Amino acid sequence: MISQIxxxxxxxxxxxxxxxxEIDLAKFKVVEKSSEIIxxxxxxxxxxxxxxxxxxxxxxxxxxxxxxxxxRQEWGFFIIAGVWAILCMVLYARRxxxxxxxxxxxxxxxxxxxxxxxxxxxxxxxxxxxPRQRDIFSADxxxx
Numbered sequence: 001m002i003s004q005i006x007x008x009x010x011x012x013x014x015x016x017x018x019x020x021x022e023i024d025l026a027k028f029k030v031v032e033k034s035s036e037i038i039x040x041x042x043x044x045x046x047x048x049x050x051x052x053x054x055x056x057x058x059x060x061x062x063x064x065x066x067x068x069x070x071x072r073q074e075w076g077f078f079i080i081a082g083v084w085a086i087l088c089m090v091l092y093a094r095r096x097x098x099x100x101x102x103x104x105x106x107x108x109x110x111x112x113x114x115x116x117x118x119x120x121x122x123x124x125x126x127x128x129x130x131p132r133q134r135d136i137f138s139a140d141x142x143x144x
Contacts, residue, residue, distance in 0.1 A: 037110050059084070 059080050067076025091098070 033111055036113075037107055040106065040110060 063076040063080040064073065065076065066079050067073035070076060
């Protein structure tokens with residue numbers, strides 16, 4: 001018959017294994033969330049770069065078109081520059097509401113999102129790959 005001290009030793013060992021597994025799981029969750037945020041931001045930056053290139057080329061084309069219609073090329077560029085100046089003033093006036101809030105909300109949503117299938121699969125595999133890991137409240141430990 002196993003003494004109570006042996007039961008306590010087994011319980012403490014199981015608890016130690018459980019804590020190591022939980023720490024590993026927390027590390028993997030942090031890595032997963034970080035990679036989700038970085039991949040989302042990199043995709044956003046790629047799309048942003050493409051959009052800026054498109055808008056730049058479109059602005060140049062419109063400047064040439066307006067300049068051609070007015071008979072002086074420089075007037076087309078001045079008009080497009082004025083449109084961009086007005087747009088910049090509007091964005092500057094709303095700077096605290098739009099970019100900061102949108103990016104902050106996206107990051108918070110990614111962090112607080114429910115655990116993914118990857119996390120649940122990883123948690124299951126961590127428990128299966130640790131042969132000493134048993135439930136803390138298993139029958140052989142609680143039966144003191």
